[in-house]
Amino acid sequence: MKVVVVAETREHEHRVALVPELVARLVGAGLEVVVESGAGRHAMHADSAYEDAGARVVGADALDGADVVLSVQPLDPVRVAALRSGAITASFLPATEETDVVRAARDAGVTAFSVELVPRISRAQSMDALTSQALVAGYRGVLVAAERLPRFFPLSMTAAGTVPPAEVLVLGAGVAGLQAIATARRLGARVSAYDVRAAAAEETRSLGAQFVELDLPSLEGSGGYAREMTEDRAQQQRDLLAPYVSASDVLITTAAVPGRTAPLLVDRTAVEQMRTGSVVVDLAAETGGNVEGSVPGAELAVGPATLIGGRNVPSQLPVHASRLYAANLVNLVLLMTSDGKVTPDLADEIVDGACVTHDGAVRHEHVREALEGS
Amino acid sequence: MKVVVVAETREHEHRVALVPELVARLVGAGLEVVVESGAGRHAMHADSAYEDAGARVVGADALDGADVVLSVQPLDPVRVAALRSGAITASFLPATEETDVVRAARDAGVTAFSVELVPRISRAQSMDALTSQALVAGYRGVLVAAERLPRFFPLSMTAAGTVPPAEVLVLGAGVAGLQAIATARRLGARVSAYDVRAAAAEETRSLGAQFVELDLPSLEGSGGYAREMTEDRAQQQRDLLAPYVSASDVLITTAAVPGRTAPLLVDRTAVEQMRTGSVVVDLAAETGGNVEGSVPGAELAVGPATLIGGRNVPSQLPVHASRLYAANLVNLVLLMTSDGKVTPDLADEIVDGACVTHDGAVRHEHVREALEGS
Incomplete structure (x- = not known):
């Protein structure tokens, strides 16, 4: 499966969702890693460093055929709408505020994970991006x-x-x-x-x-x-x-x-x-x-x-903020990976807690309420 | 005798030559302390703080009748020229570069001290401004x-x-x-x-x-x-x-x-x-x-x-740079003070080393050479 790391587009966002150092962990689990050119620029990682680590660096068509999309900020709703049904996104996603993104994910049949919603239990500590960024x-x-x-x-x-x-x-x-x-x-x-x-x-x-x-x-x-x-x-x-x-x-x-x-x-x-x-x-x-x-x-x-x-x-502090955030995302993705496939098991407390949309539905009551109110 | 603290005028200079905390040491030695209004502004000391500490705050005529002038940067040559013969200045004074200031001090009969020239001997440690500022x-x-x-x-x-x-x-x-x-x-x-x-x-x-x-x-x-x-x-x-x-x-x-x-x-x-x-x-x-x-x-x-x-x-770091520098200057002034009078004893190794001009003469050979060359 193809895991894509996008270049962040929001102003003042200098982090990147994956660092070269951690590419091997995804590749080792049988996943293909694709990085949008320039994604690591502000976090001091050149395209060549990702390539050396085993990733493929591509242009603006990075999302074509993406199975899993990793980002820091939520993907733009237009990019979410273009994903295939069943694709997975993982990023910061303040679900009650970013209602356009949640709606786009729901309508496209995308499974969207919000790292803010990873439950604060000890098994999930290594995926807790609120903690690492704090x-x-x-x-x-x-x-x-x-x-x-x-x-x-x-x-x-x-x-x-x-x-x-x-x-x-x-x-x-x-x-x-x-x-x-x-x-x-x-x-x-x-x-x-x-x-x-x-x-x-x-x-x-x-x-x-x-x-x-x-x-x-x-x-x-x-x-x-x-x-x-x-x-x-x-x-x-x-x-x-x-x-x-x-x-x-x-x-x-x-x-x-x-x-x-x-x-x-x-x-x-x-x-x-x-x-x-x-x-x-x-x-x-x-x-x-x-x-x-x-x-x-x-x-x-x-x-x-x-x-x-x-x-x-x-x-x-983009180098180390990215390093820690990337580890959180990699740990979350690997929790859902077996035999080279990322397949979320919603019976898992962590997957369940962090999942905002799946199979055309919004999964948390408070997010549904926010969507109706917006 | 009247010790005057001037407001610094050079660009990027945010220190002040005396802080309120140390006014009492000069007053206690029988000296009158006069501070030019606004002198402590960048170092976070209001005029009122100097007044509360026992100094008098005055306007641009601060140097009238000055016996001792304390500053961080060398006084402007015009201000030096207006001092009375026998007046004392103490400041940073890179004597081989600031030849205009040295010449003005010599011609006005001013006794100018350069804190850079305080000898590096243990008795002079408390007056060593190069060290405190480094x-x-x-x-x-x-x-x-x-x-x-x-x-x-x-x-x-x-x-x-x-x-x-x-x-x-x-x-x-x-x-x-x-x-x-x-x-x-x-x-x-x-x-x-x-x-x-x-x-x-x-x-x-x-x-x-x-x-x-x-x-x-x-x-x-x-x-x-x-x-x-x-x-x-x-x-x-x-x-x-x-x-x-x-x-x-x-x-x-x-x-x-x-x-x-x-x-x-x-x-x-x-x-x-x-x-x-x-x-x-x-x-x-x-x-x-x-x-x-x-x-x-x-x-x-x-x-x-x-x-x-x-x-x-x-x-x-103007607050503490000023605090340490002021202590250096106060210690130098007090070394030369007895019975409420500041009278440099050129037989003292420290006074001798730091004194650039006295009684109409430039005292160090290397400074005289620089004056001739400029």
């Missing part, structure tokens, strides 16, 4: 902040005196937050972190950071994510967090509730109370933002601070 | 490289596979180089370093980096700096370094010989052999560059790599 985003968020901060991150003891370490506050201690904590600690900063899930306290402390305890009840949700909260409680939380924000040199926010608008954690007034030259990186900017006024891809002056809104942050 | 540059060089690199610095072991650490090569293991090594190691990279001085090997290794041994004799110079070498030997060194360069993801060059053109360590062809997406930061770009083709303040594509030429790199 890891990249957390690292990258701290590096961007350190590059912008007019101060050292580490304590510096010099003949000209001692410079104290930077104070970094991380809000949201999920995968991205924990990686941000670890990176800021590596660079020598003093780090505090907060999460609505009390369970995050231990992980935070194990990385050498202080856990901020607010006088609010915990909000443990399912799958390791936080539940939403009432607006009253949210305001109370913002008020209690404000003094921690204003005492920081760097604030990194990473709080997300999957498929929902990100919670607003920080009011503009709290940012305005920060020290001159402080840096705020809002990694949740694309889903509404944790910080009032953040704009994806923009660097704004807010009082004495710089507020940076993340926009496709994993794509800013 | 420390900032080394840290900053690595951060800039890490922010540009499309890969992780640290080894990452994840459910989606293991990502190897970045390979960082540091050329020149003086203060800036050692700080670059330490910062890259903090971030988890695998680091190698090279220096013409064999003595650098031990310090390099103590930071967890590998020391590159080339089959060339050592070039130990005075004051911890390297001596210059012949062009033949330099080419041989570039040829021997090339394979180390091409095996690196990140190259940071820091090699400088004070008052001379920086040695060319890396040919363009070596950079062209690096991996796609590699990053080169040439911290010596302003003095001629260690890497062929580097331009101060520019980010250039050289084959598969990005070549970044440093330009006033310490100024890019």
